[in-house]
Amino acid sequence: MKDFWKRFRYNRGAVIGLFILAFVIATAILAPVLFPQSPWKMVQRPFLPPFTQDGLMLGTDALGRDVMAGLAHGAYVSLLVGLVSTIVALAIGVPVGALAGYFAGRTDDALMRFTEFFQTIPSFALAIVLLAIFQPSLTFVIIAISIVSWPPVARLVRGEVLSLRTREFVEAATLSGLGNTQIILRHILPNALPPIIVLASLMVAQAILLESSLSFLGLGDPNIMSWGYMIGAARTVIRTAWWLSFLPGMAILLTVLALNLIGEGLNDALNPRLTRKSE
Amino acid sequence: MIRFILGRLVKAVFILLAILVFNFLLIHAAPGDPAAVMAGEAGAADEKFLTDLRARFGLDQPLYVQLWIYIKGAVQLDLGYSFRQQMPVAELIGDRLPATLLLTGVAFVLSLVLGVIAGVAASARQGSWGDTIISTLALLFYATPLFWVALMATLVFSVWLGWLPGFGYSTIGAGYTGMAHVLDVAKHLVLPASTLGLFFMAIYMRMTRASMLEVSRLDFVKTARAKGLTRGVIQRRHILRNALLPVITLAGLQAGQIFGGAILTETVFAWPGIGRLMFEAINQRDYNVILGVFYISAAMVLLFNLITDVVYVIVDPRIRLTT
Numbered sequence: 380m381k382d383f384w385k386r387f388r389y390n391r392g393a394v395i396g397l398f399i400l401a402f403v404i405a406t407a408i409l410a411p412v413l414f415p416q417s418p419w420k421m422v423q424r425p426f427l428p429p430f431t432q433d434g435l436m437l438g439t440d441a442l443g444r445d446v447m448a449g450l451a452h453g454a455y456v457s458l459l460v461g462l463v464s465t466i467v468a469l470a471i472g473v474p475v476g477a478l479a480g481y482f483a484g485r486t487d488d489a490l491m492r493f494t495e496f497f498q499t500i501p502s503f504a505l506a507i508v509l510l511a512i513f514q515p516s517l518t519f520v521i522i523a524i525s526i527v528s529w530p531p532v533a534r535l536v537r538g539e540v541l542s543l544r545t546r547e548f549v550e551a552a553t554l555s556g557l558g559n560t561q562i563i564l565r566h567i568l569p570n571a572l573p574p575i576i577v578l579a580s581l582m583v584a585q586a587i588l589l590e591s592s593l594s595f596l597g598l599g600d601p602n603i604m605s606w607g608y609m610i611g612a613a614r615t616v617i618r619t620a621w622w623l624s625f626l627p628g629m630a631i632l633l634t635v636l637a638l639n640l641i642g643e644g645l646n647d648a649l650n651p652r653l654t655r656k657s658e
Numbered sequence: 659m660i661r662f663i664l665g666r667l668v669k670a671v672f673i674l675l676a677i678l679v680f681n682f683l684l685i686h687a688a689p690g691d692p693a694a695v696m697a698g699e700a701g702a703a704d705e706k707f708l709t710d711l712r713a714r715f716g717l718d719q720p721l722y723v724q725l726w727i728y729i730k731g732a733v734q735l736d737l738g739y740s741f742r743q744q745m746p747v748a749e750l751i752g753d754r755l756p757a758t759l760l761l762t763g764v765a766f767v768l769s770l771v772l773g774v775i776a777g778v779a780a781s782a783r784q785g786s787w788g789d790t791i792i793s794t795l796a797l798l799f800y801a802t803p804l805f806w807v808a809l810m811a812t813l814v815f816s817v818w819l820g821w822l823p824g825f826g827y828s829t830i831g832a833g834y835t836g837m838a839h840v841l842d843v844a845k846h847l848v849l850p851a852s853t854l855g856l857f858f859m860a861i862y863m864r865m866t867r868a869s870m871l872e873v874s875r876l877d878f879v880k881t882a883r884a885k886g887l888t889r890g891v892i893q894r895r896h897i898l899r900n901a902l903l904p905v906i907t908l909a910g911l912q913a914g915q916i917f918g919g920a921i922l923t924e925t926v927f928a929w930p931g932i933g934r935l936m937f938e939a940i941n942q943r944d945y946n947v948i949l950g951v952f953y954i955s956a957a958m959v960l961l962f963n964l965i966t967d968v969v970y971v972i973v974d975p976r977i978r979l980t981t
Binding site (some may be wrong): 500591 | 684803810919923948
């Protein structure tokens with residue numbers, strides 16, 4: 380653990396990323412406390428520019444809503460969607476990949492065909508189709524994002540399991556009479572964990588980008604304030620109030636950047652040999 | 659080679675069939691009457707139209723008969739009728755497809771060429787300030803939402819600086835012909851193609867850089883150096899050729915993603931392609947159009963994958979032809 384932290388800290392970008400993410404998480408948690416009013420509520424005249432009035436640091440949008448409150452509540456939604464959809468995607472991808480890699484042969488063929496199908500079709504279009512047909516709600520947004528983001532997990536886990544299953548400690552476990560489930564869960568998966576963790580951190584970033592794109596197109600939950608929605612709503616007034624599109628975009632950029640940086644840091648810290656090789 | 663291509667084609671056909679079944683199931687899983695779903699949001703279609711639809715798709719017959727009718731139609735490129743636009747969906751898509759192919763094609767070539775050049779430049783002087791700048795920029799582009807870059811590009815280059823047109827495919831009412839028309843479209847293409855390409859350029863740059871650095875440590879490079887070849891020759895002829903392979907693989911896999919990006923770019927720039935068509939259809943709940951665009955875009959992606967596979971085999975003859 381100490382070594383892990385030492386190697387993680389060595390990557391300066393990752394530390395910066397960690398600070399940004401900590402700030403975003405704090406904002407998301409404190410949003411209901413700092414901005415107890417609904418972010419949809421009109422608080423002032425529309426198009427109030429930033430830094431012109433106390434208490435409304437970032438001004439108001441086209442409908443007089445507090446931009447700062449929108450950003451804070453949006454942080455919560457982005458992180459929630461990013462985290463939960465990644466967990467769901469892992470819950471689909473890890474078993475598929477583990478079964479394919481462990482049993483090989485026909486099981487592998489069938490599962491990988493299935494994975495390949497989802498990887499070939501245009502994933503963003505698939506997410507749009509799913510959300511357009513079913514009413515967009517937060518749950519469905521999360522489901523749609525998970526459905527399009529699990530294939531890389533399955534491929535990664537399959538590769539790891541394929542290389543681990545012929546190792547001696549797995550043979551030893553088989554000889555000691557353990558069942559397949561026990562071997563996969565107790566012996567193989569724990570060893571495949573580092574690359575999965577790295578991938579997961581990058582997936583959270585991608586999920587946040589995907590969520591913002593979907594709500595930008597008007598496919599987000601209509602009751603929830605999100606960064607993508609804010610940009611989509613401010614799009615038509617970009618000539619007169621560009622900051623309304625600019626600010627939420629910066630929020631997305633910083634959060635996604637932070638997660639990507641952390642992912643690289645985790646990669647350095649968890650796969651030290653790999654890093655040295657690629658330096 | 660021919661057997662390889664045939665094998666890939668068979669696979670592509672299976673994937674397209676699976677998408678059709680998937681679309682069909684979605685129409686039936688959607689809340690409400692399938693006929694109303696196909697006609698668009700309730701209220702858009704009159705009763706006679708719905709009855710027609712029910713009869714045509716045999717909605718009173720068992721599900722497998724309906725599926726058969728649906729697939730038979732789609733194979734003959736009958737993708738249904740858009741009640742909102744008063745046009746067959748296939749015709750709508752056919753009209754818009756060239757614009758999307760132009761946009762994605764230019765963006766793809768641009769991002770691949772510039773990405774590889776930037777990646778090679780960064781890897782040549784690893785750790786230098788040039789490498790740092792290129793790598794940082796790639797990291798930033800990779801984290802930026804595409805639709806936001808598009809909006810900001812319009813704001814800066816079109817609204818503030820007035821250098822380039824910020825929306826549309828050509829100047830409306832200008833009536834340019836010949837070369838003037840081509841130049842006009844090219845001018846309109848600059849912002850959409852470069853914003854769409856930016857994200858992918860970042861990916862190809864990072865991939866090329868990592869791949870170049872990895873290959874440059876292999877033994878045959880040492881041999882080349884020992885032979886007394888110049889740095890430039892080794893970079894170009896020995897390292898780059900081998901380093902390109904994973905980049906091509908990745909580029910092939912990303913065809914679907916580029917189309918996803920095109921939906922967003924076309925929406926922002928009012929580019930009259932199938933992505934914009936899909937966006938309009940979302941707002942109008944015009945399900946036939948949404949599903950049709952999904953199906954056609956998947957077909958395009960499969961076609962593109964086939965082409966990259968063939969290119970791959972040409973670039974690297976060592977690749978075994980398996981289907």
